[in-house]
Amino acid sequence: MPQTEISVATRVPASFFGVVLGLAGLSGAWRAAHAAWDVPEAIGETLLVVAAAAWAVIAALYAMKWIRSPDAARAEADNPVQCCFIGLAGVSTLLIAQGALPFSRDAAVVLFVIGVAFTLAFALWRTGLLWHGGRSPGSTTPVLYLPMVAGGFVSGTVAAALGWPEWGQLLFGAGFFAWLAIESVLLNRLYTGEPMTPALRPTLGIQLAPPAVGAVSYLSVGPGTPDLLAHAMIGYALLQAALLIRMARWIGEQAFSASYWAFTFGATALATATIRLSGPDGGGAIATVAPVAFLLANVLVLGVAAGSLRLLLRHKFLPPAAPTATQPSAADANGSPSRGVA
Template sequence: MSEPVPPLPGSARGKLPHVPAAFFGIVLGLAALANLWRVGHALWGLPGLIGETLFAGAAFAWVVVALLYAAKWWIAPDVARQEAEHAVQCCFIGLGGVTTLLIAQGALPYSRAVAIALFTLGSAFTLAFGLWRTGRLWRGRRAPEATTPILYLPTVAGGFVAGTTAAALGWSDWGQLAFGAAFFSWLAIESVLLHRLYTADEMPPLLRPTLGIQLAPPAVGAVCYLAVGGGAGDLLGHALIGYALLQALLLLRMARWIGAAPFAASYWAFTFGGVAFATAVAKIDLVAPTPAIALLAPILFAGANLLVLAIAIGTLCLLLGGRLLPSTVPVGPPKTTGS
């Protein structure tokens, strides 16, 4: 087995904070909520300004996190390199591309040229990182305790968001290819993850919030499927919603066990999937309502807003208390291998 990765300091030398790549999850949650409010504006006539303000906030957070994360490679390359080698933390780096794609969606109504530029940048980074990371995983020697839902981030989250963004730009054929890459990656990775959850040791408390990502594949996949498939709420669309509902109920059932660790920024892992779930249901309700969808849509909309609001307040409290940046990585599973 390879040697364990030493803890990563939240701030080592220099005046700038050493922001972990996981902080891109904050951008995911805000951008997803902005998309939900855009759909809510079309569906229920809710104030459009709220969605646009949320996108502005998401764009600001994206710029701040991206600049601070890039600065870490300049002022503390050893720390950044350790994160990239960490078997759990490394996958969060892929969110840099995913968040860029989401900001492209937000920019599209204002500037197609800017949206295309961001889409090109985000999709290129997502593809490159996904290939690099997956190639390392294929080399094996990965400890079971290092297997968490973060494995979805490079290819599954990246593929679904790239497909949705491509469809928004009018390139549904490319979006369908991205959907296929993400969909089948999800099925393969989920089998590995469930085997770990069923057979390996109990996940340590500080890693349990990553289970919030478990809701994202069916929820974000449903949003992508609706986008690349013309928005029809057909059998597959409803099936994805059904599986997302099952995952949401499982997370609620296990909330006490998952929440054994103190609140941290890692709880943003719950927001992307939770908000995407509400968005997919609202989109179906907009174009092809059914009694079940019409019942779920407002409940999930309210729940998604409360979820993001609660986690945002908790994050603000951590920031004001000087406890937002982690002093160490949650656990130190084996390093990744290969190159």
């Protein structure tokens, strides 16, 4: 294999799976919009194809990283921030399984089994290590949601889509209560700890995901009606979105890099949840919010995608080197140096 291909593979961090989450999430929002508002179906399906292609490429390169440069891969797994992004390999597989369901149930089931097995295995392994204690407060960021919370919610959503709602409810419960527990730890760190370094601030984009992705999961495993809990989760997601907008200038002190894909999955999930409830809501608050959330989700994903393409064309999208340190202040969620990628 050419040395250049090996070099590229060793520089692909697990956080790149966030690209798949953003694209697949936007595809899901367009599918929901097609069902609710009869927008063109082809847009959502095209986005799914792009998401699947991104998933295939990133998964292949990341697997190659473990084969060709296991030391770099293990260093990433040992990093207190970057480690949790590895769970997105399973979550992204689950999203591709959900996207494939209308075309092939067999393929969707196979992908679901692979995705949920990896997701649960990684969540148990990583959380078991976290429960040993000794973690620096400075390394406590929203990436902690990824193994159990994102994994539980997305697994539950896809299980319900495959016709297994009771399994979906169990997985939703695992994600829901993990979210509440981890949220208290994270907010304590944000309120009382040292300010995040600029390199870590884009991880705050993940803060929007739990209530938004959880709302989609709840609508999938439950009756799908605009009840109190559905409205409450969407309301909390809107609060997180407003806080992130208010903090945009502070977060933006970190130069743009692939780490900004962290904002996309929560935004697209919020759009999907509000769109799905816009009809049953009967012209109420959710129906008013849904078009705005959908528009902003599209603007956000397209903007981050355009910025990423610009970096890719300038050969600055990949981190300059595989992470070797375990200090979160030395690298952002993308594995890039704390000075960012200009």
